[in-house]
Amino acid sequence: xxxxxxxxxxxxxxxxxxxxxxxxxxxxxxxxxxxxxxxxxxxxxxxxxxxxxxxxxxxxxxxxxxxxxxxxxxxxxxxxxxxxxxxxxxxxxxxxxxxxxxxxxxxxxxxxxxxxxxxxxxxxxxxxxxxxxxxxxxxxxxxxxxxxxxxxxxxxxxxxxxxxxxxxxxxxxxxxxxxxxxxxxxxxxxxxxxxxxxxxxxxxxxxxxxxxxxxxxxxxxxxxxxxxxxxxxxxxxxxxxxxxxxxxxxxxxxxxxxxxxxxxxxxxxxxxxxxxxxxxxxxxxxxxxxxxxxxxxxxxxxxxxxxxxxxxxxxxxxxxxxxxxxxxxxxxxxxxxxxxxxxxxxxxxxxxxxxxxxxxxxxxxxxxxxxxxxxxxxxxxxxxxxxxxxxxxxxxxxxxxxxxxxxxxxxxxxxxxxxxxxxxxxxxxxxxxxxxxxxxxx
Amino acid sequence: xxxxxxxxxxxxxxxxxxxxxxxxxxxxxxxxxxxxxxxxxxxxxxxxxxxxxxxxxxxxxxxxxxxxxxxxxxxxxxxxxxxxxxxxxxxxxxxxxxxxxxxxxxxxxxxxxxxxxxxxxxxxxxxxxxxxxxxxxxxxxxxxxxxxxxxxxxxxxxxxxxxxxxxxxxxxxxxxxxxxxxxxxxxxxxxxxxxxxxxxxxxxxxxxxxxxxxxxxxxxxxxxxxxxxxxxxxxxxxxxxxxxxxxxxxxxxxxxxxxxxxxxxxxxxxxxxxxxxxxxxxxxxxxxxxxxxxxxxxxxxxxxxxxxxxxxxxxxxxxxxxxxxxxxxxxxxxxxxxxxxxxxxxxxxxxxxxxxxxxxxxxxxxxxxxxxxxxxxxxxxxxxxxxxxxxxxxxxxxxxxxxxxxxxxxxxxxxxxxxxxxxxxxxxxxxxxxxxxxxxxxxxxxxxxxxxxxxxxxxxxxxxxxxxxxxxxxxxxxxxxxxxxxxxxx
Numbered sequence: 001x002x003x004x005x006x007x008x009x010x011x012x013x014x015x016x017x018x019x020x021x022x023x024x025x026x027x028x029x030x031x032x033x034x035x036x037x038x039x040x041x042x043x044x045x046x047x048x049x050x051x052x053x054x055x056x057x058x059x060x061x062x063x064x065x066x067x068x069x070x071x072x073x074x075x076x077x078x079x080x081x082x083x084x085x086x087x088x089x090x091x092x093x094x095x096x097x098x099x100x101x102x103x104x105x106x107x108x109x110x111x112x113x114x115x116x117x118x119x120x121x122x123x124x125x126x127x128x129x130x131x132x133x134x135x136x137x138x139x140x141x142x143x144x145x146x147x148x149x150x151x152x153x154x155x156x157x158x159x160x161x162x163x164x165x166x167x168x169x170x171x172x173x174x175x176x177x178x179x180x181x182x183x184x185x186x187x188x189x190x191x192x193x194x195x196x197x198x199x200x201x202x203x204x205x206x207x208x209x210x211x212x213x214x215x216x217x218x219x220x221x222x223x224x225x226x227x228x229x230x231x232x233x234x235x236x237x238x239x240x241x242x243x244x245x246x247x248x249x250x251x252x253x254x255x256x257x258x259x260x261x262x263x264x265x266x267x268x269x270x271x272x273x274x275x276x277x278x279x280x281x282x283x284x285x286x287x288x289x290x291x292x293x294x295x296x297x298x299x300x301x302x303x304x305x306x307x308x309x310x311x312x313x314x315x316x317x318x319x320x321x322x323x324x325x326x327x328x329x330x331x332x333x334x335x336x337x338x339x340x341x342x343x344x345x346x347x348x349x350x351x352x353x354x355x356x357x358x359x360x361x362x363x364x365x366x367x368x369x370x371x372x373x374x375x376x377x378x379x380x381x382x383x384x385x386x387x388x389x390x391x392x393x394x395x396x397x398x399x400x401x402x403x404x405x406x407x408x409x410x411x412x413x414x415x416x417x418x419x420x421x422x423x424x425x426x427x428x429x430x431x432x433x434x435x436x437x438x439x440x441x442x
Numbered sequence: 443x444x445x446x447x448x449x450x451x452x453x454x455x456x457x458x459x460x461x462x463x464x465x466x467x468x469x470x471x472x473x474x475x476x477x478x479x480x481x482x483x484x485x486x487x488x489x490x491x492x493x494x495x496x497x498x499x500x501x502x503x504x505x506x507x508x509x510x511x512x513x514x515x516x517x518x519x520x521x522x523x524x525x526x527x528x529x530x531x532x533x534x535x536x537x538x539x540x541x542x543x544x545x546x547x548x549x550x551x552x553x554x555x556x557x558x559x560x561x562x563x564x565x566x567x568x569x570x571x572x573x574x575x576x577x578x579x580x581x582x583x584x585x586x587x588x589x590x591x592x593x594x595x596x597x598x599x600x601x602x603x604x605x606x607x608x609x610x611x612x613x614x615x616x617x618x619x620x621x622x623x624x625x626x627x628x629x630x631x632x633x634x635x636x637x638x639x640x641x642x643x644x645x646x647x648x649x650x651x652x653x654x655x656x657x658x659x660x661x662x663x664x665x666x667x668x669x670x671x672x673x674x675x676x677x678x679x680x681x682x683x684x685x686x687x688x689x690x691x692x693x694x695x696x697x698x699x700x701x702x703x704x705x706x707x708x709x710x711x712x713x714x715x716x717x718x719x720x721x722x723x724x725x726x727x728x729x730x731x732x733x734x735x736x737x738x739x740x741x742x743x744x745x746x747x748x749x750x751x752x753x754x755x756x757x758x759x760x761x762x763x764x765x766x767x768x769x770x771x772x773x774x775x776x777x778x779x780x781x782x783x784x785x786x787x788x789x790x791x792x793x794x795x796x797x798x799x800x801x802x803x804x805x806x807x808x809x810x811x812x813x814x815x816x817x818x819x820x821x822x823x824x825x826x827x828x829x830x831x832x833x834x835x836x837x838x839x840x841x842x843x844x845x846x847x848x849x850x851x852x853x854x855x856x857x858x859x860x861x862x863x864x865x866x867x868x869x870x871x872x873x874x875x876x877x878x879x880x881x882x883x884x885x886x887x888x889x890x891x892x893x894x895x896x897x898x899x900x901x902x903x904x905x906x907x908x909x910x911x912x913x914x915x916x917x918x919x920x921x922x923x924x925x926x927x928x929x930x931x932x
Contacts (some may be wrong), residue, residue, distance in 0.1 A: 256652065272661075
């Protein structure tokens with residue numbers, strides 16, 4: 001029988017390893033499409049990351065720069081005496097300054113008419129500053145002194161290009177249309193330069209009438225005190241809780257209940273912790289509102305689950321042979337844990353704690369509820385006051401600025417985010433270094 | 443005596459106790475620590491523990507009980523008639539506390555002598571003026587009742603503080619003495635101390651339970667209070683959210699439905715962004731990408747998870763909003779009015795959730811056994827067919843769990859919606875319109891005003907309760923699904 005070899009030619013599928021048939025082509029195309037979706041998804045994610053960072057840097061970096069007007073100025077003895085005798089002393093100083101500035105600009109080949117009102121709008125109360133300087137340094141009379149005067153926030157924004165002539169419909173007491181010409185003139189004369197804005201880092205929040213002077217310093221301190229509370233409370237409580245659950249807890253209902261509680265707390269929205277803080281710490285216990293102490297307590301409760309979970313993981317990573325060896329040479333269970341297991345788990349615990357702290361540092365919502373968004377314009381006086389006096393925190397301050405409609409405050413909000421992210425990056429880097437350096441693989 | 447000083451004195455007493463307990467044990471052993479049952483440090487620690495723990499515990503309990511006790515006594519002193527129309531006992535009490543605080547500060551500053559501060563017949567206007575001089579925030583004129591109540595409040599607080607100081611010091615000293623007396627060479631100090639430490643460890647672990655109880659109680663009590671002032675049926679079924687800003691007007695409409703709609707709509711937009719991107723990224727990273735690509739792309743994506751939500755909020759308001767407005771706004775398609783909209787907040791939230799979805803799904807996909815893939819390849823399936831028909835169905839319960847967890851995150855997210863979603867509560871399908879959410883309204887109802895007694899403020903607790911129950915339900919369900927799925931392969 002030759003049937004097997006006599007199979008008709010047409011019945012054989014026309015497949016070849018070299019030439020793909022239609023179905024294979026379709027399947028391969030679908031394979032490529034699927035792969036492309038994956039790559040596209042990853043790149044979309046990365047694109048969002050880049051866009052976010054670009055937005056932060058491009059909008060936030062200008063907050064760290066500030067325009068100053070540098071003017072050489074000479075005051076003679078007679079001028080000084082005359083001014084000190086006059087009735088409106090600072091007014092005279094302003095006049096001197098206007099004259100001197102006009103001369104300086106003329107020598108640079110720029111001619112423009114302006115009055116002391118314009119100077120006040122652009123550079124603030126110059127006369128007062130000059131008078132204060134010369135009264136303190138009488139020996140500087142007759143000598144040429146170079147003054148660096150911080151420009152008003154609108155000047156700053158005009159120079160940075162975020163405030164154009166078209167934006168100003170009509171003049172007000174803060175800014176007049178002709179001031180643009182004066183700024184241009186001073187820029188042409190080479191008097192304006194950009195310097196690093198230290199005031200943004202060290203200053204305190206200001207009212208809506210002085211957006212340029214607002215700084216983030218006081219709220220950084222508020223955040224610092226909060227983190228101190230979080231560290232002091234959550235590290236010992238978290239480590240103690242993890243040691244109990246990991247090393248001592250018998251397997252029973254109570255332990256299960258604690259575990260369920262911890263995993264649920266880790267997923268409770270942060271704003272609910274804010275409600276808890278408001279109801280328990282402020283309504284019930286009458287702790288001071290807006291105080292970093294209360295903020296710290298709320299954030300402690302919020303970060304505890306994170307710290308407990310990471311501490312338990314690092315305790316679990318210590319091999320049982322360590323415990324057995326300690327018990328074998330006569331240590332009690334408590335001694336074995338505290339003298340041997342805990343030190344070996346310490347790097348992991350520290351890493352987890354730092355990451356928990358970083359999370360707490362960026363948290364905003366609970367702070368809004370306990371009132372840490374108020375307008376605060378001073379540093380705490382003493383160390384204890386730092387905990388109980390009303391203060392803000394960096395993220396709350398950023399929110400506060402973002403909620404104001406002034407464009408200068410918006411810029412400050414982005415600048416504040418850079419400060420916040422720098423802190424977070426530092427903390428996370430320390431955590432990564434600790435892990436790399438001390439982590440032991442058993 | 444301020445609490446901080448009292449704490450320091452207690453610590454000093456216990457330090458002395460430590461030294462004495464240790465010394466006494468050594469003396470009883472003839473100076474040779476080998477004759478002791480435990481190491482010398484345990485004898486000291488025993489005395490230290492017995493002095494510090496009860497003393498500080500008593501202090502904390504006393505402080506808590508004191509405020510409750512004094513409040514209830516003062517409340518009895520204030521007759522119903524004194525509570526002004528529209529006001530309530532809570533407001534009067536905070537007035538009393540503020541006045542009492544003011545009196546103490548004025549006495550400290552020397553503007554008021556102690557005698558006048560205690561004298562019930564003092565001239566009201568004089569006292570008010572003096573308090574204002576002392577820089578105290580006094581609202582208007584103090585009434586006779588408030589003054590008397592605050593004087594009683596002050597007197598009771600002072601007595602209570604004095605009693606507490608004495609009691610705490612006695613307990614600390616007695617504890618130190620007890621621990622010292624126990625110290626002798628046959629005393630099993632280590633066992634005692636270790637039991638004490640174990641008790642402290644259990645107490646620390648119970649903080650999690652206490653927190654949960656605290657959350658539940660603070661939500662429940664205030665929610666009940668809210669429903670006493672405002673009908674529950676209106677809260678659950680009214681289609682309008684319009685709190686009256688005058689407070690106590692009684693004309694507020696506080697229906698939760700528009701807020702819930704806003705919350706769910708924004709979360710839906712966020713999930714529509716996050717789930718496809720996160721899921722495909724996870725699939726690519728776990729099934730296709732080589733170790734190099736994986737080690738670069740995964741941490742980069744996870745940076746998105748480490749960025750604080752306030753940053754996303756600002757990004758939504760100041761970057762996404764204007765971009766959307768320029769495309770869909772009046773200059774573009776004309777669909778969008780302002781930069782705050784459902785889409786603005788939803789997009790920012792979606793970006794935030796990408797790493798959340800991708801890393802959870804990544805773990806779950808990796809947990810699918812390799813044998814299942816190999817089986818599929820052996821039958822001639824391509825890689826994508828294997829993923830679509832074998833790996834994903836196997837991982838589906840876990841992925842659903844991950845999506846539910848992401849949804850619970852989205853529902854509880856606050857800062858993005860506060861900044862990006864707007865303040866007007868609307869029941870609308872248009873994603874270009876501003877809407878508001880449960881969390882945003884909790885913030886706006888509770889910030890600024892320190893009066894927690896009006897229905898406009900208390901409604902925040904009812905909203906919080908709703909939020910808590912929703913997220914808790916989602917989490918428990920998601921964890922149940924994930925756990926059940928994991929058991930199949932282990």
